[in-house]
Amino acid sequence: MTARSSILDRVRIALANREVVAHPGSFEGWRPFMHSGNPTEQFTEMFEKAGGEVVSFKTQAEASLWVRGFLADFDSLSVGELARGRLNEDAEPDKWIEETDPSAAEAGASLAFGAVAETGSLIMTPQDGRRAQLLPPVHVVFLDQAKIYKGLSEGFVALKNEVLPGDNESGGLPSAVGLHSGPSKSADIGQVLVKGVHGPGRVVAVIIESA
Amino acid sequence: MSFSGPKHYRVESAKSLKDRPSVRASVTSATDTFNANRSDAYSQIDSDLWRDWARDVKSHALTNLDQYLEQAETQLLANGAKVHWADTAHDALRLLEEIVRDHGISTAVKAKSMLSEELGINEHLEDLGVHVRETDLGEYIIQLIGEPPSHIVGPAIHRSLEDCQRLFHEKFGTPLDDGPDALAATAREALREEFLAADLGISGGNFLVAETGTVALIENEGNIRLSTSLPRVHIALVGIEKIVPRLEDVSGFVQLTSRAATGQPIGNFFSLIQGPKRDGDIDGPEEVHVILVDNGRTRLLADDKAWEALRCVRCGACLNICPVYRQTGGHPYGWTYSGPIGAIIAPGMLGIEEAMPLPYASSLCGACVDECPVRIPIPELLLHWREKAVEKGLTSAIESAGIKAYTKAAERPAIFRAAGAMLRHIPLEAGGRALPILSDWVKERSAPKSSKKSFMQQWKEGIE
Amino acid sequence: MKAALFATCLGDQFYADACADAVRLLRYAGVDVDVPQSQTCCGQPAYNAGRKPEAIRMAYQTLDTFDSADYVVLPSGSCAGMIRCFYPDLMNNELERAQDLAARTYELSHFLVEVLGIRDLGSGLKGKRIAYHHSCHALRELGVCDHPISLLKNCGAEVVSWEADEECCGFGGLFSAKLPEVSAAMADRKLDTLPGVDFVTSTDGGCLLQLSGRGDRHRLSVQFRHLASVLWEGVGL
Known part of the structure; x- marks a missing residue:
């Protein structure tokens, strides 16, 4: 007998006389946990409370200009696949950011799929590159304000609908999703909070108000 | 390095109190912080409603476990992941061994996983000649010291800053007065090389979503994301009780678990892993293996009362609030899972004979039951196992005669x-x-x- | 009003004077107090040791003893909790009688405040600094939290804040003998955080035995006194 069938058999025997508990339904009835009705404000408040930074710009061009200036302070940079076009928008090709591998980069730029207001989370997908989101000590992330969802569930639904529309086989989700809700941190050494343990110690969300 | 079983609880707890008073001080202080943060985080929400909901979702999943396990398997396979089933720790180690051999793996990075501790993964991989590195900072510290975790969430909470300073001084030659920031930077540098070189990443799983075939992982350091993103092979070890039915359920569970564990609205990194790298992905593992582990869980499920303990989300809140746990930390319990939750799942998973005297390692003060995010009736279950211990004649003859008289x-x-x-x-x-x-x-x-x-x-x- | 006092096995032997003070308090509050002579033990020691059959026998003994009492008052949150929370489950043959007893059973301060509606007993504790230890079962099983504290305050006492006031003292009945080292460390946590006070009080003799036994071992000069005696002093007659 395979382990699979022996485990499932034991489960069925254990449950044979057990009363089945009904699913209580949606988590939505008494959520979302929102301080204000405005998702952008909520996202900003939560993200900053967790140690992240937020800046906001009217247009992509203004945001890109600011990010290029921000990144100029670092010697080596990596750029996510989806962020590249955004970052270099309006820039002449000879002014494009010079890129290096994320493992050697002091700072990196990415594009978030979206964000969740309720928890203050950036939604990161592998189409942009996971290494670029994790290896550089400083992480700058473009975020379209229109894609700040109220709750986690709304964010998940949006992911299913937009990234792989119609892909029912894999549940419509990308191969892996990372929610980044602040910098990397730990209190494992003497219970003292330390930032930037493995992932980025500094994370800046750059909100673009008009898509 | 590994645990010697619960039976020495009294001797080991007494020894800890007598010989290592700094453990009590560190654990008390760390759990005070956990408690204050959790209490604050619960107060920001209608925690009673949240916990009722979470209790019911978990009970629903457990009372339909066979169907949800099959659904999760189907979905994971559709996502391109490989699924394995392990009856026992021995089975899980054998499966791991096969994957390691098939892929010629020589180095592995591990993201914190209590299940991997339960199964004894590290020792086995080292016997196979695989270099294994724990990457959670707390796990890294205790791996360097050579001791098992003392707490489900904070494995090194029994260690003081001075302990870490001495350790890093010995291992890396850092100055004895290096502060936490400098020590963490030293660890980051050492571990970064190992992340980039590793062939295999090993993780646990906080939740397994049946609907989407998703392994969900909560953390703060980013080491789980790195361990599951960089190496070419990722193995997730998941206990069969980790099932939740729908992705939407996870949106509640990640928040409640984070609040209960560390008092955060959500861990700073949250991974939802469906499967290996696809066309259009820039990077990610070429293979994702999910090992579904029983190792005593169906035995616990079969108990008409204690099955409710399988709702546990391993937040550690019951440890933090437990005045018994707080005196010694987790080591004297002699098993991977310590504190109140350890005392009620050990008899079900290991057998009551093996778990003695853990059901008695409680004053029945009831503080834990007020904090549990999934409302496990911990004191009731402690009494349940005490009854079983008496039925099986596992308590002392003097006590038995005394109570009868x-x-x-x-x-x-x-x-x-x-x-x-x-x-x-x-x-x-x-x-x-x-x-x-x-x-x-x-x-x-x-x-x-x-x-x-x-x-x-x-x-x-x-x-x- | 009539009420029966259940002194409890521990109260009878170790806190006899406090039980007598409980009688005085109840009489002072106008209660006609009876002490049924067939009372012995509520069965909690056996119940917590995992010995349900023995616990059930003692539960029946208690049920028969207090069947006709209007109210049953105990100078103990722990034994009151046993009757209120666990008797109905233990005696499913006599569920209604057990539930009825549970509904009539009160810890002393709980009874004074909830049933008799007493707020002020007197002013006999003026100038006293008191630390109140929450017995786990009074607090978590019965929800007795503010009742004793408000009574103490209204008698003029200053009830000082105590970081560990809600933490278990480590008594736990047989627990304290089975795992004496951990149990003692739990008491030490209480004593280490104890602010300077005239005395420590609590609803439960078990907790007080534990704390005073450990305090005595550490040669602490602070006194540990049962709530019944402290409240009787509070009446100030």
């Missing part, structure tokens, strides 16, 4: 009072040492002082 006397008030009068006339401080039960009492405390006259005597004589 006491009960007989209690049914005959005159005898009960005569016995009480006798007891009152024994000089307890000196005589107590000769009596069973009392002799252990007076070891640590002055003997109780009997009243000069019993209350019943006073009542008979008249109370002014």
Whole structure:
């Protein structure tokens, strides 16, 4: 007998006389946990409370200009696949950011799929590159304000609908999703909070108000 | 490195208190912080409603476990992941061994996983010649020291800053007065190289979503994301009780678990892993293996009362609030899972014989049940296992005879009072040492002082 | 009003004077107090040791003893909790009688405040600094939290804040003898955080035995006194 069938058999025997508990339904009835009705404000408040930074710009061009200036302070940079076009928008090709591998980069730029207001989370997908989101000590992330969802569930639904529309086989989700809700941190050494343990110690969300 | 089983609990707890007072100080201080943060985080939400909901979702999943496991498997396979089933720790190690051999793996990075501790993954991989590195900072510290975790969430909470300074000084030659930031930077540098070089990443799983075939992982350091993103092979070890039915359920569970564990609205990194790298992905593992582990879980599920303990989300809240756990940390429990939750799942997973005396390692103060995010009736289950221990004759003969005699006397008030009068006339401080039960009492405390006259005597004589 | 006092096995032997003070308090509050002579033990020691059959026998003994009492009052949160929370489950043959007893059973301060509606007893504790230890079962099983504290305050006492006031003292009945080292460390946590006070009080003799036994071992000068005696002093007659 395979382990699979022996485990499932034991489960069925254990449950044979057990009363089945009904699913209580949606988590939505008494959520979302929102301080204000405005998702952008909520996202900003939560993200900053967790140690992240937020800046906001009217247009992509203004945001890109600011990010290029921000990144100029670092010697080596990596750029996510989806962020590249955004970052270099309006820039002449000879002014494009010079890129290096994320493992050697002091700072990196990415594009978030979206964000969740309720928890203050950036939604990161592998189409942009996971290494670029994790290896550089400083992480700058473009975020379209229109894609700040109220709750986690709304964010998940949006992911299913937009990234792989119609892909029912894999549940419509990308191969892996990372929610980044602040910098990397730990209190494992003497219970003292330390930032930037493995992932980025500094994370800046750059909100673009008009898509 | 590994645990020796619960049976030495009394000796080990006494030894910890006597020989290593700094453990008690570190654990008390760390759990005070956890408690304050959780209490604050619960107060920001309607935590009663959240916990009722979470209890019911988990009970629903567990009472339909076979169907959800099959659904999760189907979905994971559709996502391109490989699914394995392990009856026992031995099976899980064999599966791991096969994957390691098939892929010529020589180095592995591990993201914190209590299940991997339970299974003894590290020792086995090292025996196979695989270099294994724990990457959670707390796990890294105790791996360097060579000891098992002391807490589900904070494996090194029994270690002080001074302990870490000495350790890093010995291992890396860092100055003895390096602060936490400098020590963490040293660890980051050492571990970064290992992340980039590793062939294999090993993780656990906080939740397994049946609907989407998703392994969900909560953390703060980013080491889980790195371990599951960089190496070419990712193995997720997931206990079969980790199932939740729908992705939407996870949106509640990640928040509640984070609040219960560390008092955060959500861990700073949250991974939802469906499968290996696809076309259009820039990077990610070429293979994702999910090993579904039983190792005693179906045995616990079969218990008509204690199955509810399988709702546990491993937040550690019951450890943090437990005044028994707080005196010693987790090591004296002699098993991967310590504190109240350890004491109620050990008898189900290991067998009551193997788990003794853990069901008795509680004063039944009930503080844990008020904090549990999935409302496991912990004190009730401790009593449940104590009953089983008595049924199986696992408690001392003296205690058994004593309680039987006491009960007989209690049914005959005159005898009960005569016995009480006798007891009152024994000089307890000196005589107590000769009596069973009392002799252990007076070891640590002055003997109780009997009243000069019993209350019943006073009542008979008249109370002014 | 009539009420029966259940002194409890521990109260009868070790806190006899406090039980007598409980009688005085109740009489002072106008209660006609009875002490049924067939009372012995509520069965909690056996129940917590995992010995249900023995616990059930003692539960029946108690049920028969207090069947006709209007109210049953105990100078103990732990034994009151046993009757209120666990008797109905233990005696499913006599569920209604057990539930009825449970509904009539009160810890002393709980009874004074909830049933008798007493707020002020007197002013006999003026100038006293008191630390109140929450017995786990009074607090978590019965929800007795503010009742004793407000009574103490209204008698003029200053009830000082105590970081560990809600933490278990480590008594736990047989627990304290089975695992005496951990149990003692739990008491030490209480004593280490104890602010300077005239005395420590609590609803439960078990907790007080544990704390005073350990305090005595550490040669602490602070007194540990049962709530019944402290409240009787509070009446100030």
